[in-house]
Every structure is written in C-alpha cells, then in structure tokens.
Amino acid sequence: GTMPVRQRQPEPRSRNGWYALAAFLALVALAIGGFLLYRAINGGDAAGQSTIANYAGQSIDDVSAKLEDLDITFDPLEDPNANRAPGIVDRTEPKAGVLLGAGQLLRVYYKPIPDQSVIPNVQGETVEQATVILAGRDLAVSGTTRTPSEEIAEGRVVRTTPRIGRRVDKNSSVELFVSEGPVLAVVPEMVGDSELTARNELAAAQLGVPFIETTELPPGDTRIGLVIAQSEPAGTDVEPGTVVTLTVGAEGDPITSLPPATLPPQTLPPATVPPETQPPATDPPETQPPQTDPPETQPPQTDPPETDPPETDPPETDPPETDPPPTTAAPTTVTPTTTQTEGTQPDGETNGDERPNDGDGAANGAGD
Template sequence: MDTTLTDPLVGKLLDGRYRVESRIARGGMATVYLALDVRLDRTVAVKVMHRTLAEDPAFVRRFIGEAKSVASLSHPNVVHVFDQGTDGGNVYLSMEYVPGRTLRDVLRERGRLPAREALEVMIPVLAALGAAHQAGMIHRDVKPENVLLADDGRVKVVDFGLARAIEATNQTRTGVMIGTIGYMSPEQVTSGSADARSDVYSAGIMLFELVTGHQPYEGETPMSVAYRHVHDTVPAPSSLLPDIPPLLDTLVAQATARDPALRPVDATALLVAAVEAHRTLPRDSAPVAGQAGGQPTGPTGGHTAAAGFRQPPAAPAAGGVNHTLIQPRGDLLTGPAADPHPRPPAPARRGFRPNWYLVALAVVMVIAVGVTGWLFSQNTTIVVPVLTGKNVNVAQSEARALGFLVEIGKPENDEKVQKGNVIRTDPIAGTTVDKQSKIVLFPSDGPKRVVVPNVIGMTEAQARSDLARVTLTVDDVKKQPSNTVPRGQVMRTVPAVGNRVKEGTKIDLLVSAGLVAPDLKGMPRDQADALLRGAGFVPEFVEQTDAAQPCTVIAQDPQPNAEIDAGATIRLTVSLCNNPQWHWPWEINNSVPGDDGGDVAQPLAVVPNVMFKDVKAAREELRAAGMKVTVRKGLGRGRVLAQRPPGGQQVPSGTQVTIWH
C-alpha cells in the first residue's frame, strides 16, 4: 500500500503556508515532504521532526536555535534553511529542495570513485564544512547520506546542527554516543566531545570510502567498530587497492589521525590540501568506474534526494554503522569481545639436551674475544658529552677537544631552546664511541614563525583561505566605512601583513563596509551641496518651513552611516532660505545680567574660517578664539568640509561651532 496516501500530513496546509504534496522519505528522526510554499510560490522540502522529539521542550529550544544558526550560513554547498516553525505538535524546517541523489546512492551504484572524481566531490563538501567551522558551527554527522548530488552537478551538505539539537533531549544523557558509528571520531566515542577536527576525521573516513568502496572498519556490532576507531590507525587506501595514488594516502592519514591535535585544524585547512592534491594528480590516475575492490556493481536507477533525506545503504555493514544512532559508549577501553575463533595451542617443543663440550668451547671463545676487545679499547673510546643547551660554537669547541669530528646539522625550530644553542646531538649524550668519530650538532633556529600573508584587497573568504594555508586563523572581523576600498575587501590585518607570528596565531581582519551616507544634519545648504557633489553623489533638496537656521539641512535620506553606492542620490530636507523672522540667539539679546541687576553686554569674537584645514588644527584654532567645538563626520577625510556658524561671523565668546570633515 502507498504509505503516502495514509500519511496524515499529505494534502494538508502546514502552518498556513506549506501545502504538503507528497512524502519523500522517512528516517529515524524526521520525515521529509515535498511541499509548495503558497506564500512565495516555490517548491521546498519540509522536514517534520518525529513527535517523540517534538514533545521534548529542551529539544525544541535547541532545534530552533540551531535552525537560526544554519539559516545564517549562506554557502553554495550548504542546503539553505528558509524557515522554521511549529504547527500544533509538528516541529518543522523549510529547506531548499534539491532534486538528485545522495552520495550513498552513487557509491551503491558505482562501488568506488576514481581519485580525481572523489576529490571533486570532497572539495565542495570541505568548502561547506569550512564555512560552517569559521562561523562556529560543527556538523557532527558527516557521511555520504548527508551529501546530496543535484541533477545539475551541484554538491550540497545537509543536516547541520541536527545532532547537536538531539543532544538537548531527555532521551540522551552522559555516556551516550550520538552520530554515525562508521564515521565517528575517537573523541566522540570516548567522551562525546566534538569540534571542527571531529568533522575533519569523518571527512577523512568518507574520502577513504569514496576511493576504496568500503569503510575502513567493519564489525559484527556498532560497538566493535567504535572500538577500532579509538584503538586502531586507519589503514592507507593503497594498502587495499595499490592503484590509489599516494597523495590520497597522505590526505586520509592527516584527516584521520587518532590524536585531534595532529589533524588539520578545520575543514578549510584540509580543503587547501585537497585542492593541491587535485591539482597535482595526473588526469589518467583513475581506476575503472563501477568497480569496488574488483567486484562489479549494478546500477540502481535514479533517485530523488531532498534536503534532510538519508537514503539507507543497500546492505549496511557492521550492524548498521551507517545510521545516525544514540548508543551507550560502553567500556571501550577494555578491548573488543573475545575472539570467537581462538588460535590452537602451540605444539610442545621436544626436549633439548645440550652438548657440554660445545658449550664449554663457546664460553672460552666469548671470554677470549672480550679480553681482546678490552685490551684494544684502552684509551681508544670516548663518551659523547652533554652539549644540549650550549651555544653551538662553544659545543663545537668542546667536542673537538675531546677528539670528535664535528658537523653542524640543519637548524631546527624549537619554542624553548634559544636560537643558536644546541637542541640535540647525534649520537646522543652518554653514547660510547671511538675517537675521531663524527658527532652532528643540531642548532636551534628559535621558535617557528610564519609571515602574515598579504591579504589586503581580498574578500573575507579569500583571506581566510590564504591565512589557513599558513596555519593562521581569523579571530575577529570588523567593518569600517571606506570611500576608496570596495565593500567586502580586507583593508588591514592585526597583526599587520608581513609580521612574523607563531603558528596558529589568531588574526583580526578590518573589512571595508564601502561607501556610507555622510552626516549632513545641521549643515548649511550650499556647503552640503558642494560636499556631496565633490564626493560624486547627487543631492536633491526639498524646502520645508522650520524654526531652524535658514538654508540648513534638517533631515536626510538615506540616514547617516547607511551603506550606499557610488553616485547615489541623497535627498535633503532644508529649512526655508528666506525666513526673515529667524535670528541668531545673540542677535536677539546680546547681554547677560550684571551684579547691580542691570545687563552687561557679552564680549563678541570673530569665528575663524577653518574650511579645508586639518581637523585637529581647526579645532585648536577655534578653541583659541574662545569657541566651543563639535566635530561631526561627513566623508571622514580628515579635513574640514563644512562649518556652522561660517567664518567671519561675529558671535559671543563661547559660541558652539560645528565642523564636518
């Protein structure tokens, strides 16, 4: 019977917006439907979480938070999340609909992929993971079921943050593993912790499977597979299939190191290595497509993959290690289950009866050789002294004085040993050698430092990639308006470009926000007009009756500091220019009360003309003339572009003068 016909959501209008057309797939945590967004008239994939999860308040809160984070992740290789909501007991996500197949479908059909083709799939996957890592997100469940291959050739990664949302449910607790055993990193198995390097490990396992057709570990139970992730080293793919290029062995080994500290720091770092490997591989270094380990596989036909749909493998190995599951960790440190096929006991050795004559002869020969060696060794051997930590020139002199032939080795980086001092010797200290033996002294080259690359003028993404290539990471990104640097380009780095810094140093980027609207409120009309036209903008003026000074800007659109394009039109509302009833305050009453109750005239001063002067010098000149000064940002070029009251006006001492730069 068609289960779609019996699904209560098919044909319904979900949340007053999504008309559910059909059911695409049903998994362990959610059901995916093809739906029409009636508000925007577009086809979407709607993932509805199972009721057991939707009834858990902790899950719903975490689910909503993760949905917001994923929705903010805009990347061409990530399935876009459009909307999130609840409708009664249904908690759902509205996502981009991707017609095509999962990577699992392709593996089931073809068995394994040629090396170049496997990298062409992995590169967009790593790009998506890298974008997520740099946004502070971890996938936690990287596997072929979560990679979609669209009919138009695009590669999309799905289900970011879902495993993290599951961690918030009452169904989980300390000592529980969440994820897919076949791709789970050792730290996820043992402690449940995951970071960007855990995704890198899973990606390495997936690359192994793409080029060999098999996962590296198989077992009768998920726990036996988990044990091997913790205790075994992933074999080189070429150890299974010799035609796999060594470059792929290196990539897999780096990504699947059991110690997270030995893996690339995030997917972007692995992406750089994968791109370089793809560039280096010869174009004809590919096995015959459609075979896995020499076994031909048959096609399965086309499948439609929607966002969030996990297509189960045809024959899951190791008790379902390809499925996302919640599984007790168990005692993984005590070893796997007992071998069901114990080895037969070794046969007992036959008795041995020594030939005492030969034994005695051997003892005499050993003693004779020992005595002879001792006689010849007198005053002909020396012990390698402790030279580490000493200046290499001092160590060289000491070694030569003892009778060594000294050679200076290649300097090595060291964070603790001062540059020019000896890090190690070969042979090591305490070794007894013949006189005139060679000893190699390896001097310290000081701490390893890398040069901050020149990323000025690059986009943020390009800068991140170049920094990751030299093991540097981006810490903070700040935006600053600029009239000269196009929006989105890097203007400056902290530490600055060219500085030598430690590996792993975090770099701050200052990125251009492009042109922004100047703050013109309160500026005289003629000065505002000149300022805008000089900067390439088009001013439009509308006069309005107002109590402000005549011909003065009282409002503007766009607002100050709003991002605008070059040549944009800026609309200014100004007060009437012929308002005879308006006067400067001091023109109405230029006096202050005196001690005797009468009025005393305020001293007047002439406002200096500071137009086009340096802002700092202008401020000092105005203050010296007895004025109070307010500085406002116009185009931010460091020189005065407008002032009010204008230069040459007589005003009472202490009058507020506003300047724009």
C-alpha cells in the first residue's frame, strides 16, 4: 500500500513586527505630547520665539511676573472699556496662540484700578519722554542713575524701580536708570601665560571666549603650552565680549629632514709661490717627418737662341820629314820560349801595321 502524506500546517504569522511598530508609534506620540506640554507651560521654543499664552482673566501682577520669567518685552496698558474687574487682564496684542518673535513687544490690556497705577514700560525712551509717560499715570520721577548697557543706547532709559507692571499708589515716585553706553574692557597682558590662565583673565575682563591658534615649536622649547602672541595688544580698550585670538606654542615633530643644500661662501686661497722644480730630462720622441711627394713641376720650355758657329779654317800643318831607319840584316837568334802577355810585344818585333811602308819610303826618297 501507499504511505499517507501528511500536509504541513501553515505557521502563524510572527507578531514581533507588530509589537515593534506599536512601541515606535507610542514613543512618537509621547514625544509630541511632551513638546506640546512644554510649550503650553513655558510659552516659548528653542529658537527665541514664544507662542502667546491666553492671559485673559488673570491679574496684571501675575501676568507681569510670568512675562518677565519668559524674557518677553511687554507694556501694560489701561483699557477703561474692558469688561473685566479692575486689575484683571482683558486681552493681549498679538492675541493668544500667535507666535511672538524675539524682542517683539507684547501689549497687555487690563481694567484700570482706582487710586493705583501700574508702572508702564519706558525702556528705550529719553528721560524727558519717560517723565511725560509717567506723569500720565499719576507718577513722578524721583531721580536718574547712570548704568552701563550693551543693548540700550547712551542717554536712554534701561529700567525703572519699581519694575514694569508693578502696581503702586498714585503719585508714587519712580527712579530711572539711564544708559551710559557699553563699558569698554581692557585687554590684559597674556603673553607668557598658560592657555588656562589666559582664558580666566579674558573672562575676568568681560571679554569673549578666545580663539586659539597653535604654532609648532621645536622639542624642548620653553614656550610650549604658553601664549606666544595675542591679536589685541595689552592695554587696548575694546567693547565687552570682544574675541581675542591667542597663539599658543605646541611641540612639533623632531626635525629629521636634511637641511637645504647651501653653497659655501667663495673664498680665495692665499697667494703662494710654487717651489721651483726642474722637469725631468726626457728625450723627445723620435718622429718621422711625413712623407710628402714634391709637387711635379714642368720646367719652362725655352727655345735656345739660334747661333751660327763661327767659320774657322783649320790650320795648315805639314807632316814632319823623317828619314827611315837604315836597313840592317837581323841577326839570327834563338828566341827563348816565353809566355806572351796580352798587350805586350816581344823585343825587336813590331806589328804588321807599324811595319814601314817600303813603297812610301822609296817614293819619299825618290822625291828627295
């Protein structure tokens, strides 16, 4: 028979992914709720702007304190037509829920209080203008005090005592604090100090956090870690908060590179007379003169002058008269046998050529 085939049951879908998604959404909702709660309580955000809360129905004293804590500039103004009890805030401008920019003025309207006045905002006004505004609230100026201020121009009101928004009896006196402008700070001497000491000196002089630059010094330099330069000279008057640049020495790497090649200075040696030395005797090398063939020259062709030899007659000479020798009979002699030498004749013999010509002699004798 055949084996039965079991069918695999599908596994249930994992629920871990759903749990993770639900947890993530819960965290997002919690973060949004916390942010909204923070804005509702503080009425502001991190960008220096504030969302105006609903202050209607609250006393002017409480609203003034809250706005001071939020560092919101405001001005309490009376509204006799407000449908509120005396001293109760009726509305604000801008109204509740609007985003208020940093430094923007918030006007708070309240119902006037019989026999009492609320200190108005006279910040930034001249002393004369502030005196007129206070007189309109049945208040008088008791005096002025000079005070430095970074934000308020010189000669303008910085603040009052009592502060803005406080209720006082009518005909009360108010003191004005008038700006004398920013107080100039004096730059201290910091060269030779450590970086930490220089920072403390700048803070004590009401100067800003310094900008630090470093410069490498050779190892072992005593100025390592100390201020070696400052951008503003010591004793200079600057505005408070001015940033001074400090140059601090830092240890550099040992110098391992070869120095650049430099040429030594050119110096002339002292003039010296060399010792007299005789060169060794040397025979000059035998040299054969080059063989040169003399140039072939043709002698000039000259024709000898034509000369006729002189005509001379030969002298007439007569041959000498000689007598022939007497004829003698030759003796009979026995001649010894001798060896004749070439070119010699034996004695008494003559050549046939030298034999006398008898005919010629007979002729000559006949002639005589």
